[in-house]
Amino acid sequence: MCVIQVSAKPTRSHYIARMSAIPTSPSSSRTLSLQQVLICGAAIVTLSMGIRHGFGLWLTPVTMDRDWTREAFSLALAVQNIAWGAAGPFAGMLADRFGALRVLVAGAFLYAAGLALMAVSTTAAGFLGSAGVLIGLAQSGTTYAVVYGVIGRNVAPEKRSWAMGVAAAAGSFGQFLMVPVENWLIGYSGWQNALFVLAIAACLIVPLAFGLREPARDAAHGAHHQSIGQALREAFGYRSFQLLMLGYFVCGFQVVFIGVHMPSYLKDHGLTPQVATNALALIGLFNVFGTYAAGTLGQRLPKRYLLSAIYLLRSIAILIFLNVPLTPASVYVFAAVMGVLWLSTVPPTNAIVAQIFGVQHMSMLGGFVFFSHQIGSFLGVWLGGKLYDATGSYDVVWYLAIALGVMAMLANLPVRESAIARRPVPAAA
Amino acid sequence: MTRRALRRILAGLGAAAVLAAVFLAYTQPSLMQQLGDAIWACF
Numbered sequence: 001m002c003v004i005q006v007s008a009k010p011t012r013s014h015y016i017a018r019m020s021a022i023p024t025s026p027s028s029s030r031t032l033s034l035q036q037v038l039i040c041g042a043a044i045v046t047l048s049m050g051i052r053h054g055f056g057l058w059l060t061p062v063t064m065d066r067d068w069t070r071e072a073f074s075l076a077l078a079v080q081n082i083a084w085g086a087a088g089p090f091a092g093m094l095a096d097r098f099g100a101l102r103v104l105v106a107g108a109f110l111y112a113a114g115l116a117l118m119a120v121s122t123t124a125a126g127f128l129g130s131a132g133v134l135i136g137l138a139q140s141g142t143t144y145a146v147v148y149g150v151i152g153r154n155v156a157p158e159k160r161s162w163a164m165g166v167a168a169a170a171g172s173f174g175q176f177l178m179v180p181v182e183n184w185l186i187g188y189s190g191w192q193n194a195l196f197v198l199a200i201a202a203c204l205i206v207p208l209a210f211g212l213r214e215p216a217r218d219a220a221h222g223a224h225h226q227s228i229g230q231a232l233r234e235a236f237g238y239r240s241f242q243l244l245m246l247g248y249f250v251c252g253f254q255v256v257f258i259g260v261h262m263p264s265y266l267k268d269h270g271l272t273p274q275v276a277t278n279a280l281a282l283i284g285l286f287n288v289f290g291t292y293a294a295g296t297l298g299q300r301l302p303k304r305y306l307l308s309a310i311y312l313l314r315s316i317a318i319l320i321f322l323n324v325p326l327t328p329a330s331v332y333v334f335a336a337v338m339g340v341l342w343l344s345t346v347p348p349t350n351a352i353v354a355q356i357f358g359v360q361h362m363s364m365l366g367g368f369v370f371f372s373h374q375i376g377s378f379l380g381v382w383l384g385g386k387l388y389d390a391t392g393s394y395d396v397v398w399y400l401a402i403a404l405g406v407m408a409m410l411a412n413l414p415v416r417e418s419a420i421a422r423r424p425v426p427a428a429a
Numbered sequence: 430m431t432r433r434a435l436r437r438i439l440a441g442l443g444a445a446a447v448l449a450a451v452f453l454a455y456t457q458p459s460l461m462q463q464l465g466d467a468i469w470a471c472f
Contacts (some may be wrong), residue, residue: 055468173448180454183463212460273465280464366459 008320011079012225031154032214037161040211041147042170047205048111048142050174052080052199054182058118061191062127070125076132078378083136083141085309085374088367090148091140093228095363101213108132108140108205116204143204144171144346145370149363150212152354160354161303164347172291172343176284202404231361235368240356240415244349245372247307250408251345252376254314254401258338259283263386265394266331275328279335286339295351296314296345303355304349304415312414314341315405322398 059073095103114134121127147167155163186193226234235241263276299308320333354366380401387396454460 013465055465059467060463179464180451180457180460183460185457186463187459247472274461277455277464283450284455285452288448 001251005138007296031152032212033404034155034159034163037151037154038166040208041151041167044142044178044205044208044212045144045147045167046174046176047201047208048139049171050178051111051115051119051202052139053175054179055234057179057183057186058191058195061186065191066122068122068124068127069417072127076124076128078381079128079132080136080139081374081377082138085132085371085377086150087137088145088363088370088374090367091137091359092145092363092365092367095146095149096139096361097228099214102148103141103146104209105206105211107138107146108202108209111142111202112199114138115195115199119192119199128268135355138202140367144168144350144364144365147212148350148354148366149359150214152350152359152362153214156252157355159299160299161250161347162295164351165292165298168295168343168346169288169292169295172287173348174279176288179280179284181290197253201239204256205416226360228364229363231357231364232368234420235361235365237357237358238420240417241353241365241369243411243415244352245369246411247311247408248369249376250311251349251403252373252378253380253404254318254376255342255380256377257380257384257397257401260381261388261394261397266326267397269326270391271326271328275331277330280416282332282335283339283342286336287342290325290340290342290344293340294349297346298351303352303417304412306348307352307412307415308409310341310344311405311408314338315402315409317341318398318402318405322395333425352417358419358422 021264057078060072062068063070063073081127091107092155093428111134116125117130118125121130148164151163151167152160176263182194182198185197188194189197262279263273264277266276267273294310317334317337319329324330348364349369350362353369354362383400384394384397387400388394455464
């Protein structure tokens, strides 16, 4: 038996391309079937990504009914995003260590509790705790990082990127689907009952999670054993991981800046809310195609080039959008193009992480990469408002988004997709 | 046409129909109004 010894400070000699020590195939001889992983994983991500996506629809009924400020509502959603990102690595660690099933089940119950408490909270602090903290934690345990860990461990490398694309497309579909569904629920049953219905829907994650219950992994099966500390030192000391985090940071910045501030930008230029709503629908629709296509292309092309192309195309699309006359047609074309590029970074980024570091700590490392995405998201929202207030327009932030896109394009080009080399050493007797 | 190809085409058509139905849901006036309110109020 061999174990892989990783020194505290990885040196250049560790990183020899095309080594064979890391098992890139599923780490156990017994794995879940592809269909089972895809159906259960996709359904879980559809629910977890979809439920939260329409929360903006509760703004008016909640603030009117409770007599809260809009700031209180917005703060809860901001905290939710940060909690989601910050808890991601820890949820990933637990999933890697104890299995995704437990983390998914705990996440589902936290989700249900958060939604139910949202409905009954009568203070802004209670709302912050439920809609902000609880649901943020729940998302960290029920979204991409945890599900991708299962995909990584159970789907062969030659299908992994495609499978991640399927799961990401399911999440995109959930976002697209749940906005009208939640609007109907609020209108039909009232905002509180709608939240209770969603709490029940979140509980559906529990039986689905049992479909992702992995067979006990055989420690001796071609394994490399790495502690969490070793895995973190290795990843954070590896240049390609740093570059992937940088790219994902830009992804968060661009997507959330556009999602949050574009409606105001359109309003400032005299376009109606209907145009913004149509644009939102188009982004949702094309996002489904984009994430699936990115996963499929990632199976055939070098993923670093795919990521570079996505960031470059985003910058080009924004540049053209800013320099053509602003009409409903130009907004719709921009929304469709950005929709294709919206979450298309998710499958290739996570697939590269699995390719470089293997699947033992994949959920944790995916959680760290996603945390950088959420920091970018936070800055995209915050800087958008801050620079608008300072300059009286969004121009500076739009051009910042273009510049960051070019930077992310360049950053992804030198990423090494091959498995990191580790020194195999004989295990202690 | 093989059975597998037929199944793929039917699956594709089914997915397209679902996506089209969801997209049409966005064009309902009540949702337009709700989303418009939420968007302008939020941001």
